Amino acid sequence: MAEVKISVEAKGTAYWVAVDDTDVTLVNGRATVQIAPGVHYITWWMLGKPGDSIKLSATSGNTSLGKIETKITSGQDKGAGVMKIEVK
């Protein structure tokens, strides 16, 4: 198992994150989870308004597993996306 730190910075009403099928409890946008080696998916959801943004990053030790920044698209009040990571 590897210790993976997840960090979220969001400007919106509310947001949620899951690693594979498991919800992650984030305190002030941060959480540390144990993940088995292999390919995993970090899914995010956000409520807000068009243009509200979210940054999400995952690191293991000093290694960045991935990071994204995106926003709720025009005409939407919610957004979602998936980031694929590989844990060594």
Next chain:
Amino acid sequence: MKWLPALLVVCASPAFAQNAQPAFAQNAQPEDPIDTPEEAVTQVGGATLDSAFSLLNAIEVNAGEEGSNAAIRVGTEISDGSSFHRLSLTAGAPLDKDTGSAFSALDPFANGVFLEGRYTLTRFTGRRNSHREAYGICEDVARASGVPIGTTGCDEQYILANAPSRIGQFRNLSFIPNRNVVFGGVTGRIGRDQFKFLEATTGAAAEQNRTPWSIGGFVGISFLELRNSFALEYRHQRSFKAGTTAAVCPAPGTGVTVCPVGPVGPPTEREQNVFTGEYRQRIGDSFAFSIRGSYDTAGNISQLDVPFYFIGDGSLGLNAGVRARYVHDPDEDDLNEGWVFGIFVSKSFSLFR
């Protein structure tokens, strides 16, 4: 009938930057020193006080809907499963005391500094976690379009840019259709307000400090697919009202003299129970409005407020708009009585609180 002047907004929070960076630069260095305000705005992103992850995000100078004020907010957030909890503490002060006092007969804090604590719960059960299938769509799109999944990750932006015909399929893998968002919270606010007035008997200038406060709560529901929301709010508050403005003159027979003019006598205290119902509706990408009705059972004051927003850019963080407000106040001294029409620039419209 009165016309209000246009109000301008100066946002210390970096509301203007969201569109400046449509994609996340993988090699961006947010730790880079910020040398100029413009650079700070470009780097940090974010707009209003919705989320306080940095000092710049937590500071706001806002003019518009409820007068003009500066505020700083700190908070903590917990996201667990389908609920999102936010606890915040906000300190604020008015920037245009005179203008603010003309805006709301039901706002005891329009003219003074305040400290507010707020807890908000947002609950949403409409998430669907089909991560493999959703990511599979992005991989299909990447193969077909030749555009790699970039810095936005596999999300709606990527699908819309490269395979818009598949956006419905992607959204169905992310959200359960026709699910609603419920939200609620409690607030407490305490303020400090200075009243300057004339002694009724002597005409001498005097001043007193008063401490208005309020406690309350709200609940609401948003029908996301319909892009609207309903909210109910209750607030119990203690407010202070300046005395009636008049000239204090010496008794007749002393010849011509200059009479001081101002509020006469110390402020009067009043307890208010304010019930508010609000409906918010977004119309397409460019318009939104809300209808907000409030009633103070103690003073029989009623207020109807209807702001109509022109959303120039959904992500700009600011809206211009026009508004109509009607206030009925049995107090004959209340200058807010009647219709008020105005234009405003304020924080961007949101369905949620």
